[in-house]
Amino acid sequence: MATATDSEGAPLAITTSDDHTAIVWNTLSGEHLHTLTGHTGAVSAVATVTAPDGTPLAITTSRDETAIVWNTLSGEHLHTLTGHTGAVSAVATVTAPDGTPLAITTSRDETAIVWDLGSGRRLHSCFLRHPSDTVRAASNGFLVGYGPEVAYFTFD
Template identity: 40%
Template sequence: MNGTERFAAVLTEAAEVDARLSDPAFLVRGAREDIHALLDQAVSPAARLAAAVYRLSNQDPRRDASPHGRRDLLALAAARFGDRDLSRRISDVPVEGGPDVRWVVDWATGSSGELHRADRPLHTLTGHTGKVAAVAATVLGGRAVAVTGSTDRTVRIWDLVTRRQVGAPLTGHTSGITAVATCLVDGRTVAVTGGQDKTVQVWDLADGRRIGEPLTGHSGAVCAVATAMV
């Protein structure tokens, strides 16, 4: 499977996760372990909102209530986020053995909940086996990506929406990578990397290949890289 095929597979899996989380019936009647397994994988705005609504409802001390109680807590949480349509769609989900909903939330006051703590990263991308020494961001194929360089001598590309690595690591440096920059060259999105091996290397991020030979001349580690039009 090449990089394009892997990228397509990641997008397909992400779409399936988003579809499940965006289904109010799944939030109300789904097994808690199944829902929790998908929360951190939400990508689309609707799915991320649904995940946040579920997390907020789980902060309620009554979270272990019956399924129809869970439905009410979810509807309340959705209203606290300001999404009245989602709140009503949650309230409309039938629950076996429980009464039909007797009320709907039209609006709610109070905090919408803490989506993430300032002292804890929202998401952690893992894969490097050494210290990440340089990071740059760009757009690749219409999607926001991060490009990272590490002391493990690899450059990696990360889709910031799916939070998955794109393609295989880019290898070529013979020692740790200490600097990364991105730019457009002849319409191609490229990364420019500098390393402790005293070289600068240029990479086509679309196909993961190095462009040309390493640029040499420095007599010490390359600690910083920038790009410009001349």
């Protein structure tokens, strides 16, 4: 599950499911706002970040080897992020110093990929030597746990 706010500041929650979907909820009213459909496998993780124009974005990962970028206000599918060759198991987001929303995804294929969420473009990829199910945002980059090791990706 991940959280965001709508244009009026109401809190939103995005939940994932084995039924290949994610759902956007208004947590104040309990209203089901959108069902995010587009994955062909179970949705395993979700993270959120705000675009430079203020639009809240959600990024879902799936066993179908993809991640999808969504506009959480409209439910619109913005980009499909392809490049992993195994189930995509984790995602974290951060805003770069220049304002670009970024995500890092990790996969059972033993890779981590950093994405520009505005364009959907792959910026960097790294072979990890072990599958990873753990990734977290840090103040100036990302932390990735894999096997007995930890990698730190920075903006520098």
